Amino acid sequence: MSIHDIIEGKKQWRAHMARVKALPPDYQIVYKEMQRYYFKVGPVDLLDGSLLSGIVDFFEEGVAAGRGVLELVGDDVAAFADELIKDSRTYADIYQGSISGK
Structure with a gap:
């Protein structure tokens, strides 16, 4: 990865976060909780894919x-977040595989 790629990635991330900050406060709270969850256990291709920008869209x-926001995602935000990544390999899956010997 070149310096140019890093700089371009940061620009894209800042533009993405500016879109998030333009959302109403309740939307921002739900987005940030989903983002935190995805960064912890989310799909392996999270940064390469369009999941987060798709959520903002x-x-x-x-x-x-x-x-x-709760009209869109329902009362169970965690279930909504899980549904979005149900078919994706997650870091949690990798970890489970490593401790079970698979």
């Missing part, structure tokens, strides 16, 4: 439609 559409 989804939330921006919800804001534009005048809907509350």
Whole structure:
């Protein structure tokens, strides 16, 4: 990875976080909790994929439609987050495989 790639990645991340900060406070809270969860156990390809930006897109559409964040994701935010990565290999899966000898 070159310096240019690192700088470009930081620019993209800052632009992404600016979009998050433009969301209403309740949306920001839910997004940040989902992000924290994904960074802990989330999919291996989290940073390469479009999961987080897709969530922001989804939330921006919800804001534009005048809907509350819990109307979009439901009362169980954790279940919603898990559903988004149900078919993805996670770091938790890798860890479980390493301790079980698989």
